[in-house]
Amino acid sequence: DDARLAEELRKMDGSSYGRYKSLTGDWTFPDFTLTVERVQSDPFAPPSRVSVRIPADVAELPDAAWHSPVRRRATADYLVRRAYRALKGARLRIDAGGQEVLDRAACQIRDGEVLLRLGIEMPGHGRRIDGRTAERELCERLPDMVDSLRWPELDTAEATAFADTVEDTCALRDRLAERGLVAFVADGSVLPRRSGVSDLPMQGTAVPFRSPESLRYSVELPHAGEVEGLGIPEGITLIVGGGFHGKSTLLHALERGVYDHVPGDGRELVVSRADAVKIRAEEGRQVERTDISAFVRNLPTGADTADFSTENASGSTSQAANIAEALEAGSHALLIDEDTTATNLMIRDARMQRLVHGDREPLTPFVDLIRPLRRDHGVSTVLVMGGSGDYFDVADQVIMLDGYRPYDVTEQARELASARTDADFPAPARRVVDARSVDATARGRSRIKRRDMDVLTFGENDVDVRNLAQLVDPGQIIGVGLAMRLLSEDGLLGGDRTLGEALDALEERLGDDGVTALGRGYAGDYVLPRRHEIAGALNRLRSLRVLR
Ligand code: ADP
Numbered sequence: 001d002d003a004r005l006a007e008e009l010r011k012m013d014g015s016s017y018g019r020y021k022s023l024t025g026d027w028t029f030p031d032f033t034l035t036v037e038r039v040q041s042d043p044f045a046p047p048s049r050v051s052v053r054i055p056a057d058v059a060e061l062p063d064a065a066w067h068s069p070v071r072r073r074a075t076a077d078y079l080v081r082r083a084y085r086a087l088k089g090a091r092l093r094i095d096a097g098g099q100e101v102l103d104r105a106a107c108q109i110r111d112g113e114v115l116l117r118l119g120i121e122m123p124g125h126g127r128r129i130d131g132r133t134a135e136r137e138l139c140e141r142l143p144d145m146v147d148s149l150r151w152p153e154l155d156t157a158e159a160t161a162f163a164d165t166v167e168d169t170c171a172l173r174d175r176l177a178e179r180g181l182v183a184f185v186a187d188g189s190v191l192p193r194r195s196g197v198s199d200l201p202m203q204g205t206a207v208p209f210r211s212p213e214s215l216r217y218s219v220e221l222p223h224a225g226e227v228e229g230l231g232i233p234e235g236i237t238l239i240v241g242g243g244f245h246g247k248s249t250l251l252h253a254l255e256r257g258v259y260d261h262v263p264g265d266g267r268e269l270v271v272s273r274a275d276a277v278k279i280r281a282e283e284g285r286q287v288e289r290t291d292i293s294a295f296v297r298n299l300p301t302g303a304d305t306a307d308f309s310t311e312n313a314s315g316s317t318s319q320a321a322n323i324a325e326a327l328e329a330g331s332h333a334l335l336i337d338e339d340t341t342a343t344n345l346m347i348r349d350a351r352m353q354r355l356v357h358g359d360r361e362p363l364t365p366f367v368d369l370i371r372p373l374r375r376d377h378g379v380s381t382v383l384v385m386g387g388s389g390d391y392f393d394v395a396d397q398v399i400m401l402d403g404y405r406p407y408d409v410t411e412q413a414r415e416l417a418s419a420r421t422d423a424d425f426p427a428p429a430r431r432v433v434d435a436r437s438v439d440a441t442a443r444g445r446s447r448i449k450r451r452d453m454d455v456l457t458f459g460e461n462d463v464d465v466r467n468l469a470q471l472v473d474p475g476q477i478i479g480v481g482l483a484m485r486l487l488s489e490d491g492l493l494g495g496d497r498t499l500g501e502a503l504d505a506l507e508e509r510l511g512d513d514g515v516t517a518l519g520r521g522y523a524g525d526y527v528l529p530r531r532h533e534i535a536g537a538l539n540r541l542r543s544l545r546v547l548r
């Protein structure tokens with residue numbers, strides 16, 4: 001049958017490009033099945049899509065490589081990176097990802113069987129078929145790549161170590177709650193990256209992480225054994241220090257700590273609670289019926305801030321909405337960096353309070369809400385704040401970075417603290433979304449696309465996702481769009497379900513199938529996103545309507 005495909009491609013050589021469409025369907029090779037799923041109509045259209053099924057007895061993956069969901073995801077991720085290397089210089093493309101190990105549609109393992117999804121630019125001479133090149137791609141490079149993924153062909157020690165690393169990361173993250181921690185940074189970790197545009201570890205000059213003794217925790221991991229590092233306890237943690245001493249770098253690592261990293265990344269044992277959400281100001285975003293009354297009351301416009309909507313939020317109202325929405329989606333850990341906050345939402349010093357009296361100031365600063373958030377709603381905060389001592393009054397622990405080394409300065413900060421009266425933080429909102437306002441169709445067809453890491457096109461809407469800091473992979477953006485479509489098409493949104501309950505129902509539906517349950521025939525690459533990024537995109541969808 002693979003001979004038949006080769007013959008078919010040779011026969012097509014020189015005929016009009018549209019004839020490629022006749023390849024659609026299954027082709028049986030000795031070691032695998034190739035399915036041509038969608039063929040581009042001309043050489044300039046988005047690449048064609050194919051999938052490859054390698055049966056378990058060919059792949060020969062040992063049980064240990066895939067018996068748990070974590071190892072299955074890790075081994076699939078290892079295989080997809082191998083496939084990527086094997087396809088260097090080919091027209092076949094596979095979505096191999098960056099430093100994070102994510103649940104990726106490009107490679108899935110099911111009962112030992114390996115399923116790959118790839119793109120290919122079908123070759124042409126102008127608008128004529130280049131059958132010989134197509135034959136080389138599909139009948140030589142593809143079988144060679146498949147062969148290189150078979151367990152006997154792999155560096156099995158490396159493949160096993162890869163899965164062990166991911167398993168350790170997950171075990172460490174799972175342990176956080178029982179140890180009363182929101183995050184952990186192992187000694188020896190390398191946090192800084194090579195540059196603002198490269199996520200690879202900084203080379204040579206990076207100062208490895210070393211925990212202060214008073215906050216040093218030791219954790220036993222399945223493969224690495226006992227590891228020591230900085231444990232960040234639940235509650236309110238302040239990260240202080242002079243400019244350029246590594247505060248933002250630490251917080252960025254914690255943001256990424258909700259994901260697992262490849263061996264050699266430097267952040268393999270840097271973890272945060274899975275529900276940790278980065279909060280920032282985001283001037284200009286829209287807000288749809290969100291309760292921001294904890295932060296904002298008595299606006300000069302007379303708007304009801306318990307049911308607040310705007311097409312164009314200010315820095316402070318956008319940040320307030322981001323916090324309210326993170327809580328609504330179920331986060332119990334907020335990560336905040338002064339570099340990207342609205343100052344007037346964060347602090348108001350004594351002199352400003354004397355000049356602008358309470359009744360003239362609609363904003364309640366976060367410093368007065370951070371303790372009620374913790375006490376009444378169990379929400380921890382890790383806050384980078386080098387510019388104001390106001391948070392000394394409320395911090396449970398204060399970590400100072402000095403020359404990239406963390407020091408526990410909680411006692412010194414406490415001596416400088418004053419008494420402070422807290423405000424109230426009402427219960428998080430329980431909004432019900434109108435499912436019809438979340439519509440993936442445009443001109444009668446489902447349309448889910450992305451532009452770089454900035455925009456998700458969902459039906460008729462462009463969703464600005466630039467400020468969702470924990471979207472780290474292009475495939476997650478498509479995954480978010482697919483999840484939104486599923487939420488709306490399957491009737492998970494609306495009815496009596498709150499947004500939070502709809503996200504629960506979605507997670508339940510995806511279950512152990514993960515990313516595969518998301519696609520429904522989507523012809524392209526995508527990755528399973530977190531519920532927090534799904535909620536983030538929904539909240540930025542301009543067509544979104546909240547029923548109550
Ligand atoms: P801050 O937020 O305290 O002003 P940053 O986190 O932005 O500081 O770090 C300042 C610079 O120092 C960045 O260029 C960053 O890459 C670098 N850096 C951070 N941590 C380390 C480290 N452990 N070793 C070497 N360089 C680092």
Ligand code: MG
Binds near residue numbers: 247248249339
């Ligand atoms: Mg900074």
